[in-house]
Amino acid sequence: MKTKKHGPTAALLSVLLPGAGQIYNRQWIKGIFLLALGMVSTGYFLTVLPKAIRGIVTLGDVPSRLVEADGKTVSIPGDHSINLMIQGLIVLFLFALYVLFYANVIRDAYRTGRDRDSGRVPADFRHTLIYIHDFKFPQAMLVVPAAGILFLTILPIVFMILLAFTNYSSPHHIPPGNLVDWTGLDSFAQLFRLKSWSGTFFGVLGWTVLWAFVATATTFGCGLIVALVLSQKEIVLKGVWRTLIIIPYAIPQMISLLAMKMMFNGQFGPINQYLSHFGLGRLPWLTDPYWAKFTVIVVNVWIGMPLSFLLVSGVLSSISAELYEAARVEGAGRWQQARLVTLPFIFFALGPVLIIQLAGNFNNFNVIYLLTNGGPTNPNYQFAGHTDLLITWLYKLTLNNNIYNIASAIGIILFIIIAGLSIWNYRQTRSFKEEEMAQ
């Protein structure tokens, strides 16, 4: 007796022409749909894929040139390296999706064929939809969000990572006038070794680290103190106090920071006005390197303290009264109770959040950008000021100075710092949890 071999036949047909296997399996609607999609996309990739790959590999090889025509000099545009790169990336991303689609069509044709071999009738279009609804529901839900993330988040990040390995920078390598080339690790070498860049880089990095630690510690410390004071049982109207204290957190940062910038204005701002009113003289809040650093820290406390306050208050309310009772029985006074019960409890509960805030402060763009815009400018720095963080420096380098390769190298370094902190934090939290379970 001859057994039918629908499985391999259908699979082979779909290898040759996606969708053909489905039609062979008598799944008409699905087959025709896949066939049309497959033909259109195969045709598309046959024409664009070679060009896209060449574009990414060479980043263009025809420079723009001046041509004499009728006594006039006309500029003929050459290859636009950056557009080539991004178009190439788009095509490659689409191609990856196409390969995935192709593989699934073949697998589907094979499986349906195999089912036919064992005597089952292939599902018609309605049943295919029912199958998707019953068994592929999450995947179907994720199609649109995933596509968006692929093209609006992953593709841009890949693009920017690639830029770090080119010489895409002003003034000599800006398309369409000039070509951009792959230069390997040159941008990193410049950043670390070339005096003018490395001086700025290490200077800005040092301030970024200092800022991150001081900003996190001051906001948390102040939040902690306010929460402890408010938690005393003698204080009445706790809800009202709480609401008043967290107002700065609720005001949009963009607005409060712009207002602060005006408040600390050296000439007309109210702060200096009060100072001179009391005969104390005006202070260069935002224009002197040291005062500017002080001001951004203080303003950051204003913005960040309420959140720490809320977090600490949340933990305080979860500490059981029995712990304090036990401490009191042992003869611990008010301070000892705070030191032995409250503080360890808070740090244990909020440790991970503190690390997240630390990581967030590395990238605290708003406070610096809106308040000082990195200024006052530092003449020894490359395009950076005294209060610039790595993130605001990166921003200036891309949008004001068009030095993309260095900027994206900085971005990669920032990513490594943040990712390192986060992974370490995650490990710590997990081991904490395991400890808790062991007890």
Place this chain on the structure above:
Amino acid sequence: MKKTRTSTKVRVAGSYLFLLTVVGWSLYPASWVVLSSFKPGKSLYSETFVPRSLTLSHYAELFQSESLMFSTWYFNTLKVAVFSMLFSTLLVTLSAYALSRFRFPWRKASLTLLLILGMFPGFMSMVAVYILLMQIGLLNTHTALIVVYSFGAIMFNLFVAKGFFDTLPKGIEEAARMDGAGNLKVFTRIMLPLSKPMLVFVALTTFTGAWVDFIFASLVLRSKEKWTVAVGLYDMVNSYQNAYFTLFAAGAVFIAIPITLLFMYLQRHFVDGLTAGANKG
């Protein structure tokens, strides 16, 4: 005994004094802006904290002045905010629900990937998004903002929303399935109604986001009549310093009050979200 009572009194009085100082410090900048918005004249300089006379003219000017275009910005922002709110809520709900209530291959990997993507500085990809928008001809359009805000909200809110879905009891879902409800029915009839607080949270965060984002908006929107309120306010402070200060103050108050109230209403969720995010790494 008497001695402890006086020391308690001193402590409580000191605490109240401290709290009063904190509240003063918290409220001073905001009240200064509010009072400035009622102050006659345009400049930053004011002789007294409470202006000698009060006026509503700056609020009127915001909406009447042709050259300022504040009302155009206002309606631009409203449009962008409403559409981003609708799309982002849909997208966040879809992705969070799928990643929370189902188990399928690549699920864990996708979650880890999203976490890692979140660690890249956002500005790094802004330039690429800019070039991408240029390629498809969406520069200087509100559509671009709506698309980017809506998908951006996934990165922003996914873990909060997923955390919410994780807490919904499995029992209700199973009971519905027992009665013959399929995936779609369980989602639309059972889960969505239960997740109203989360939907409100996601919707409002994206809505307010559109009102306060000035970085991406100022990159994409090139002409003044396309600007959103945040770009306009930023420009007022940055280009004119103190020449338009009272107008800026009026605009700032006008925008900040609704957002501040919304935020106060939502703040619990933000705090919960932060702690939840930390516990999941």
